[in-house]
Amino acid sequence: MRYAETGFNLEIDLTRGNVERVETDPRDTELYLGGLGTNAKILWDRVPPEVEPFSPDNLLIFSAGLLCGTPATGCNRTIVSTVSPQTHLMAFSMMGGFWAPELKYAGYDKVILRGKSPNLVYLWIHNDKVEIRDATHLKGKGAVETAELIRQELNEPRAQVAAIGLAGENRVYFASIEQGRSSASRLGLGAVMGDKGVKAIVVRGTKDVNVARPAEFLALCNEVLQYIKFRNENPIPGVMPILAGLGSPQEMKVHDEKWHTENFMWGNSRVRRKDFWNDEIARQWAETLDSMRTRLISCYNCPMTCGATISPPGLPTYMMKCFSKLTYTMAAFSDLEFGLGIAQSATEYGVDGFSAPQVMAFALELYENGILTDEDFPGMPADNEGRFYWLLDRIVRREGIGDVLADGTYWASKRIGKGAEAYAHNNIKKHEQLPLKLSMLNPIYFLMYATGEKLNITQIEGQFPQAPWRTREEREEFAKDWFQVPDEKFKQYLVDWEPRGEKSMPFYPTVEMCCDIVDWQERMHYIDDALGMCAGLSSFPLKPPYHLHNYPKFISAGAGIDMDTDTLTQAARRYRTLVRAYNIRRGMRRKDDKPPENHWKKRFPELEKELLDTYYKFKGWNDQGIPTRESLSELGLDYVVEDFEKRGIYSETEDDSSSETPAEDEKI
Amino acid sequence: MGEKKKKIVKTIKVDADKCNGCRACEVICSAFHATPRYSSNNPARSRIRLIREPLRDIYLPVYAGEYTPAECAGRDKYVIEGKEYEECAFCRASCPSRDVFKEPDSGLPLKCDMCESDPDLEKPLCVQWCLVDALTYEEREEEVEEETELEELEIGLEALADKFGLDKMMDTVARMSLSKKE
Ligand code: SF4
Ligand code: SF4
Numbered sequence: 148m149r150y151a152e153t154g155f156n157l158e159i160d161l162t163r164g165n166v167e168r169v170e171t172d173p174r175d176t177e178l179y180l181g182g183l184g185t186n187a188k189i190l191w192d193r194v195p196p197e198v199e200p201f202s203p204d205n206l207l208i209f210s211a212g213l214l215c216g217t218p219a220t221g222c223n224r225t226i227v228s229t230v231s232p233q234t235h236l237m238a239f240s241m242m243g244g245f246w247a248p249e250l251k252y253a254g255y256d257k258v259i260l261r262g263k264s265p266n267l268v269y270l271w272i273h274n275d276k277v278e279i280r281d282a283t284h285l286k287g288k289g290a291v292e293t294a295e296l297i298r299q300e301l302n303e304p305r306a307q308v309a310a311i312g313l314a315g316e317n318r319v320y321f322a323s324i325e326q327g328r329s330s331a332s333r334l335g336l337g338a339v340m341g342d343k344g345v346k347a348i349v350v351r352g353t354k355d356v357n358v359a360r361p362a363e364f365l366a367l368c369n370e371v372l373q374y375i376k377f378r379n380e381n382p383i384p385g386v387m388p389i390l391a392g393l394g395s396p397q398e399m400k401v402h403d404e405k406w407h408t409e410n411f412m413w414g415n416s417r418v419r420r421k422d423f424w425n426d427e428i429a430r431q432w433a434e435t436l437d438s439m440r441t442r443l444i445s446c447y448n449c450p451m452t453c454g455a456t457i458s459p460p461g462l463p464t465y466m467m468k469c470f471s472k473l474t475y476t477m478a479a480f481s482d483l484e485f486g487l488g489i490a491q492s493a494t495e496y497g498v499d500g501f502s503a504p505q506v507m508a509f510a511l512e513l514y515e516n517g518i519l520t521d522e523d524f525p526g527m528p529a530d531n532e533g534r535f536y537w538l539l540d541r542i543v544r545r546e547g548i549g550d551v552l553a554d555g556t557y558w559a560s561k562r563i564g565k566g567a568e569a570y571a572h573n574n575i576k577k578h579e580q581l582p583l584k585l586s587m588l589n590p591i592y593f594l595m596y597a598t599g600e601k602l603n604i605t606q607i608e609g610q611f612p613q614a615p616w617r618t619r620e621e622r623e624e625f626a627k628d629w630f631q632v633p634d635e636k637f638k639q640y641l642v643d644w645e646p647r648g649e650k651s652m653p654f655y656p657t658v659e660m661c662c663d664i665v666d667w668q669e670r671m672h673y674i675d676d677a678l679g680m681c682a683g684l685s686s687f688p689l690k691p692p693y694h695l696h697n698y699p700k701f702i703s704a705g706a707g708i709d710m711d712t713d714t715l716t717q718a719a720r721r722y723r724t725l726v727r728a729y730n731i732r733r734g735m736r737r738k739d740d741k742p743p744e745n746h747w748k749k750r751f752p753e754l755e756k757e758l759l760d761t762y763y764k765f766k767g768w769n770d771q772g773i774p775t776r777e778s779l780s781e782l783g784l785d786y787v788v789e790d791f792e793k794r795g796i797y798s799e800t801e802d803d804s805s806s807e808t809p810a811e812d813e814k815i
Numbered sequence: 816m817g818e819k820k821k822k823i824v825k826t827i828k829v830d831a832d833k834c835n836g837c838r839a840c841e842v843i844c845s846a847f848h849a850t851p852r853y854s855s856n857n858p859a860r861s862r863i864r865l866i867r868e869p870l871r872d873i874y875l876p877v878y879a880g881e882y883t884p885a886e887c888a889g890r891d892k893y894v895i896e897g898k899e900y901e902e903c904a905f906c907r908a909s910c911p912s913r914d915v916f917k918e919p920d921s922g923l924p925l926k927c928d929m930c931e932s933d934p935d936l937e938k939p940l941c942v943q944w945c946l947v948d949a950l951t952y953e954e955r956e957e958e959v960e961e962e963t964e965l966e967e968l969e970i971g972l973e974a975l976a977d978k979f980g981l982d983k984m985m986d987t988v989a990r991m992s993l994s995k996k997e
């Protein structure tokens with residue numbers, strides 16, 4: 148018997164309309180855990196670098212994490228993986244909500260889509276019964292609307308639906324997959340789903356999910372619940388409210404947005420409004436949120452209530468969480484009422500809440516600077532809010548300038564030319580980033596931005612405080628019951644870290660310490676993405692209930708795979724390296740590992756070079772960021788070595804690649 | 816008349832306004848009732864069921880009550896604060912008219928037993944796992960007229976006697992005991 152996982156994947160060939168239930172190899176679970184780990188292995192094996200994102204040979208994999216569907220609190224993530232149309236690299240966004248556990252209860256770990264359906268279809272997975280059903284009547288329907296219509300037509304109120312909106316159908320490069328209160332948004336997963344002709348995947352399951360050692364597993368769950376209670380009652384002192392507690396950033400609860408509105412950038416990630424927040428705005432925004440927010444809501448099996456149902460006046464209700472609360476507002480220089488209103492359309496259309504507003508602000512900046520003209524915007528209203536609604540409609544329909552913008556700022560700027568490239572300034576590896584511009588280089592963040600392959604800072608940061616407390620006493624106080632650290636030395640790193648002086652940024656934490664810290668942070672996210680755990684209870688917050696010391700026990704008692712911290716770390720390194728190898732095979736090199744040039748005003752080219760050099764070595768990568776033969780072999784990834792050799796990846800000359808190191812690229 | 820006697824009444828108070836829709840109650844209830852205990856979970860087997868329609872702000876945890884062999888003659892539909900709840904939403908019965916509170920494969924009825932176990936749990940598990948206090952547990956003492964407690968068998972026999980008449984039942988029992996002896 149298989150524990151925690153079901154041991155079966157659904158293979159769906161959309162071209163031929165064929166459905167197969169395939170048993171998986173338990174060895175793969177030991178090596179790659181599940182979720183992202185096994186997704187990466189499947190993509191490596193089956194989607195070679197020649198395959199274009201919109202080729203029928205590209206796969207779109209929906210995977211429940213290894214522990215989804217067990218009683219482990221907050222373990223509900225679906226990891227969706229494919230080749231991104233925007234970056235041509237591996238995309239592996241995930242979504243919370245209710246879908247992954249339901250898939251487990253239906254008896255599957257993954258749904259693997261290949262080929263392309265000639266007509267728009269949806270998949271109906273109900274335990275052993277799997278149907279590909281016509282969805283032409285749902286064409287053009289909103290993602291939330293689609294979910295409701297399907298539940299009604301199937302008469303299955305408890306079915307979970309992951310659906311795309313118009314943006315996905317029209318292959319917008321930042322189209323999302325929406326699922327109730329959650330979405331897998333980054334890197335154009337929705338576009339690939341649309342390209343495959345799949346409007347929705349609907350799941351209902353009523354089978355058991357087993358665990359290997361029940362009493363032990365439940366005791367671990369209870370410990371986690373107790374610790375969540377403790378952390379809810381004991382927020383971390385001396386940090387911003389959204390960093391003090393657990394869960395995804397609690398944007399649906401927080402009224403005070405002084406920090407975000409004054410520290411994040413407005414417009415096309417350009418303008419910082421240092422004295423924006425005042426009593427009047429605070430009052431208005433609180434009123435807006437209170438009047439539109441119906442209820443705080445959670446994902447499956449989690450008490451944290453990070454999301455909310457939002458009912459803007461005169462518009463249908465939708466669900467929201469996190470920072471999309473402010474991205475539209477700030478991109479459009481508007482207010483919260485506008486932001487919550489347009490997010491309703493954006494959710495129905497199914498677009499990413501980071502990229503979409505930035506793309507629109509980018510377009511308006513080009514317009515202001517004469518690079519785009521009135522001819523490009525026929526009939527566009529004069530007010531900012533109206534323009535955003537107008538642009539959003541054009542983009543999701545790929546009409547006129549919308550067709551260009553639908554490819555995201557990087558590709559749009561190439562198509563527009565006339566110097567537009569300089570306005571697509573906030574990307575990493577062609578992907579839009581959080582609107583954040585800061586003064587002095589932060590070495591930890593430098594490494595995370597440069598090397599994080601999920602291409603979103605929130606998906607690699609966490610665990611380690613973002614800045615040192617002012618006094619040593621405060622730092623010691625924090626370190627006292629900080630049992631989550633992988634090693635005692637991390638406590639010392641923190642305690643010695645000063646806001647000013649010799650032991651302050653950018654030279655402290657030292658390069659070696661930065662490597663340790665970043666590696667820990669990243670490792671936690673990778674483990675979460677394999678187990679299906681919400682980052683909000685694990686990799687993202689300070690002092691989370693899940694950590695490197697109880698995870699191995701959860702896996703042992705849950706899945707029946709004996710693990711300790713070392714073997715878990717080794718497994719995480721294995722599939723993390725495989726993700727890297729996959730992207731290397733698709734052409735990614737050191738030149739791509741860099742934050743936006745203007746992310747910090749004050750840069751330190753030599754230090755940055757040293758950071759990257761040292762971190763690459765630490766990770767077992769050569770100076771081009773390519774995993775070395777030795778490190779691959781140590782992880783049991785000899786098949787990667789073979790492939791690299793066959794493709795001549797190791798024999799590339801040094802000079803054609805080293806000319807663009809971040810140090811030499813420094814312009815500001 | 817019987818004597819006055821103290822009795823513990825166990826109550827779970829459901830504050831539906833606090834429910835966030837997480838279904839942790841369903842997870843832990845079904846895990847508790849698995850054999851061996853906690854060896855599996857499956858919300859479809861839970862003895863508490865969450866009716867959740869987020870877009871209409873409907874969050875209603877309902878506990879499984881008695882099995883009923885026949886559905887009601889009519890159905891009820893509630894509208895509260897403008898929200899229309901699904902048919903029979905508030906009913907706790909495991910009833911032929913619907914598929915809730917039944918084992919998914921066998922169709923056998925499910926009923927909340929307040930997590931009966933030996934030794935007693937401090938609180939029912941759904942309550943323990945609902946950290947937002949939508950479910951809270953209360954015990955109170957009540958004075959009741961002492962009645963001779965009917966054994967389970969007696970309750971069953973009484974129901975049969977009601978249905979078929981005592982004479983017919985006795986005949987049948989006599990016939991059965993004869994055929995067993997043969
Ligand atoms: S912490 Fe928040 S985002 Fe994470 S699973 Fe719980 S409710 Fe969902
Ligand atoms: S555990 Fe509590 S909050 Fe969660 S669904 Fe059940 S009653 Fe609602």
Ligand code: SF4
Pocket residue numbers: 843844845847861862863878879926927928929930931939940941942
């Ligand atoms: S009290 Fe126990 S048996 Fe009843 S619904 Fe709650 S968890 Fe289930």
